[in-house]
Amino acid sequence: MFERFTQDARQVVIRAREEATALRHDRIGTEHLLLGLFGQQGSPTVAVLARHGLTREGVVESLVSEVGDGLDAGALSALGIDLDAVRDKAEGAFGPGALDGDERPARSGMGGHVPFNADAKKALELALREAIALKQRSITDGHIALGVLREGRGLATTVLVARGVDTAALGNDLTQTLLA
Numbered sequence: 774m775f776e777r778f779t780q781d782a783r784q785v786v787i788r789a790r791e792e793a794t795a796l797r798h799d800r801i802g803t804e805h806l807l808l809g810l811f812g813q814q815g816s817p818t819v820a821v822l823a824r825h826g827l828t829r830e831g832v833v834e835s836l837v838s839e840v841g842d843g844l845d846a847g848a849l850s851a852l853g854i855d856l857d858a859v860r861d862k863a864e865g866a867f868g869p870g871a872l873d874g875d876e877r878p879a880r881s882g883m884g885g886h887v888p889f890n891a892d893a894k895k896a897l898e899l900a901l902r903e904a905i906a907l908k909q910r911s912i913t914d915g916h917i918a919l920g921v922l923r924e925g926r927g928l929a930t931t932v933l934v935a936r937g938v939d940t941a942a943l944g945n946d947l948t949q950t951l952l953a
Contacts, residue, residue, distance in 0.1 A: 800890040803927030894925030
């Protein structure tokens with residue numbers, strides 16, 4: 774299927790992997806595909822997302838709100854540990870970002886490969902179906918955006934709803950942009 778992807782669409786997938794890795798997630802999900810779309814500077818798809826109030830920063834904010842940043846502040850607080858105080862102390866001793874280390878557990882036998890979860894696989898399959906339905910030979914970043922919307926169950930949908938996005942209107946706008 775990837776042979777039908779335009780260079781821009783391939784870059785979205787590459788960026789999705791980078792986003793998953795940066796967030797220390799062991800799978801690429803629809804949320805990472807959504808974040809990957811924002812790397813396409815000047816893309817009509819990014820312009821449509823922006824018209825619907827979406828920014829990369831806003832999506833990351835909603836994502837962290839949904840799944841956290843890797844440290845469960847509530848659970849630590851229940852144990853009497855103030856996460857903010859720990860962060861301040863560590864950064865005072867070791868510098869800013871001391872707890873944001875880049876070390877990740879090795880994935881034995883995976884060679885650094887980050888697989889797609891079922892929702893992301895479905896979104897990419899739906900991107901192909903959108904291209905076919907629109908009688909277009911190639912899959913673009915716009916088709917990936919539509920695939921993420923049509924999938925409807927992944928974390929990207931949760932983030933879009935949390936941001937107050939009218940997903941039907943966004944889908945219509947993306948489709949019109951692809952047909953233009």
